[in-house]
Amino acid sequence: MSINQTSIDMNMAAVTTNFYQEMIDLVHEGQIPESRIDESVERIMQMKKDLGLLDPNYMQNIYDPNAKVGTDEDKAKALAAARESIILLENNGILPLSPNNRLRVLLTGKPTYPCTIVVPSHSFPRRTWK
Secondary structure (H helix, E strand, O other): OOHHHOOOOOOOOOOOOOHHHHHHHHHHOOOOOHHHHHHHHHHHHHHHHHOOOOOOOHHHHHOOOOOOOOOHHHHHHHHHHHHHHOOOOOOOOOOOOOOOOOOOOOOOOHHHOOHHHHOOHHHOOOOOOO
16 A cells, blocks of 8 residues: 555654665656645644644743653653553463463564564654664
């Protein structure tokens, strides 16, 4: 399926840094019309405007120099949210894994490397390649 047939406007979880160059190459090759990129940019900018992200005082309105991030309360809330969102389709007595159990789990295949596929890049705010 080509980007012309999708509603995807933004790649927020790039696995590699060459995504942007690949997109430019596809435009130059005529596989993606520049007008399709323009449509995406227009929707993205409209969404940012609607959310107030382009307001001149946006950062002043949200930035709290005294804010604490990663407190014990934050961690407890994150753990509770994770526990509530877990879906187990079939157990067969394997779960929960125990540290005393010698059972090993092997993750293999393309989706397991790099880790940004399992944990997307927007989960790593200090990525050096951005």
